[in-house]
Amino acid sequence: MSLVNKESLVWNRLRSGEESALKALYLEFFGNLINYGNRMTVQHELVEDSVQESFVEIWRLRETLSPTDSPKNYLICVFRRILIKKLQSKKADFSEEILLSEADSSADFLNGFIDLENQSEIQKKLHKAMDQLSSRQKEAIYLKFDQGLEYEDICKAMDLQYQSVRNLISTGIQRLREQLSSWIIFMCLLSTFSVVSAF
Amino acid sequence: MKKNYHTYQVSDFIEDKDFMNWLAHPDSTSSKEFYEVISSNKDTLQKAENAKAILLSLQYKNLNKSRNKDKIWSSIQNDISTTKGKSRRLWPLIAVAAASIGFILYFTLFRPEIIIEKSQLAEHRLIRLPDDSFVTLNADSEIQYDKTSFAKKRRIQLKGEAYFQVKKGNPFSVETAQGEVKVIGTSFNIYSRNDIMNVSCMIGKVIVQFINQQNAYTLNAGMSVSNANNTITKSNFNIEEHKFWRDGYFYYNNESLVQVMEELKRQYNIKTLNYTNNLLHYKYSGFFKKDNLNEAIESVFLPLKLNATFENGILSIKE
Known part of the structure; x- marks a missing residue:
């Protein structure tokens, strides 16, 4: 319980614009997001890019964020949205052939x-x-x-x-x-x- | 425990918080209580064991294959600084100069200087803060603050219990593992141990924000708020009559006996508490004093008809 509480204090520091808080969240949840992303797709670079964009996004929106007791949940939401968007736009770029195999790998969640x-x-x-x-x-x-x-x-x-x-x-x-x-x-x-x- | 586990199916257990807690921390007191309840019925125990088998089979492999943790962080920092709109590339020399001046300034003037003040077992300590506010630490407690920024932002982290006498001025706030208390200039007490936070306001006004709670609670003088037993309870007390731990009095109103015993342990520097699980559900109302251990033991355990003996630093309690 105390861990979760610490996190929400870090979240508040992020909201007031402390960059060190962003880094703390990054160090804490990098593994969680990569782990989750690598189950959604085999394209690991896309996963890494999405992690990067997620943190840039919460920094950009820091002043409009509301308090939360679980920054992790928030990050997971943002991260999933960004990754899925990337997967979809990537699919549109490819020929039909690749699209089929891609569709398989990204549509099947890996346990x-x-x-x-x-x-x-x-x-x-x-x-x-x-x-x-x-x-x-x-x-x-x-x-x-x-x-x-x-x-x-x-x-x-x-x-x-x-x-x-x-x-x-x-x-x-x-x-x-x-x-x-x-x-x-x-x-x-x-x-x-x-x-x-x-x- | 109010839940009727004997009507639970396997899937109900999987969704139950106490059940999950039992898996994660089998040795905690709440888990022992939980196990006692479910093991009283063979059927219930079997269902819980099945649920346990299912969950234990769901152990996910770590797919954190990325070795670029540092690289990605520098890209993030890069992205962030461009959104700030600094055009460093045009003025590299100026940037370097400014950075080094900033660096020197930071290390001479603004470097955080974290002050930690602790009290030992059986010790009370009076601490004067840089703004002439006072904090009295109860036994086995700790505060921490940044001396450099304290003039602007009076922010303190607390573990344990302390009484605050705050000088009027800038906002003053105390963070604990359970929440935050904001003040304008006042005297108040915070107890924050083992997931419980209890705040009492003696003079002025404080605002209490529990973590996991949307609403904040405003306390005027003579009011207190607590999150014990997983519910928020606001209550009134008489300031004139109310004596506190600072005067050597420890008051309880239908609170868990374990909490009372832990306080006895802290105040009298008792090495070990020796008691069985059947004491977990006992509640205590009353008070003990800090000056005489035998009297204190009597005033806690006699009304509950419990047998207490103190020998070689060990306090043993039996039914």
Whole structure:
């Protein structure tokens, strides 16, 4: 909690025009934005350019910014908007051929989970189930559970209604739950079977 | 805890803040409370464990592949300075000269000089600020301010608890981890520890802005505001009768016993508190004094019918 609070004080310093506050936000959230961007597209230069523009933009608008307890949420919104705009205009420049392959890579949100060496079967199953979710579901779940955004902030970032964000996340979680419960039933059967066969 | 976890489904847990807190900080007191509640029912515990398994499988890889963190920052700085409209290229010499003069000025006149004042356990300290305002630090507390800019902007960071007697003048503000208190010239007390902030105004007027809250709270003399128990409560007190920690009195009105014990620990420099989790839900109303430990222990634990023993710097409390 105290971290978040520190951030909102930094945000206030930015609003009053302190460049050091901008740098503090940059150092703190650079990784978050790059991480997020690299899941949206494989064109890493576009991601870096968008990060740069995001910070220039909040500096330009510093006097009109309102107080927030999470500068990160604000940055994520601005960053996503800029990146998507870049991806769209880039697509328009290309020939149809490239456009098709581009459309694929940028329309599919990359989960990119940690592959633990001794990954359990159930984890593999859950990851597989996660990869089958729609791109928007993946993005919403990523924003909620990796970046720690609240529903309201995901709405703002993804430009969606509150209910649709909830639906995206809860149907996603529902799928994972189905995987998990079938696994648990399977394990129960297996253990009863081995007990029976031991006799 | 008001929530009925026994009706929760797996997805309800995933959306629950206390549940997330339990995953993130399993050893915190609130997590222990949470676990106690859910483990009282086998079914509930199973659902929570399932939710935990799902969330633990969602560990995202770090895709921060960029090695250009410094390069991008210099581009940002470049962009920012061109929006400021400086045309350095035309006057490189002047720019260099101005920059070095600025540099020298900055390091001689305007360099921030951060002053930190701390109090030890069991110690109260009176501190005089550059503007002749006074701060009394309660035990184990700290203030920090920039001496250079203090004449213009009276801004102080506080950890712990302190009583302020502010001289009239420029705006005076105190920042804590929970929010900000703005003053015009007055006396007031701020308690800011473990996510709780409590502000009492004795003379004049203060404005309290909690972080995470849209509204600011204006306090006149004899009013206090607190964010304990996750709700903002404004209340009145009688200034004449009210004695504070500065006089050696510590008052509580239906506040968590843990908070009271922590204060005892600070005031009497007790090494260790030894108590079980079932004391977490106890509330205390009353006061203790700073002059006699045995009396203080009696006045806190006797009314609650708790058994307290103090030996070798360890205070043990039992039901």
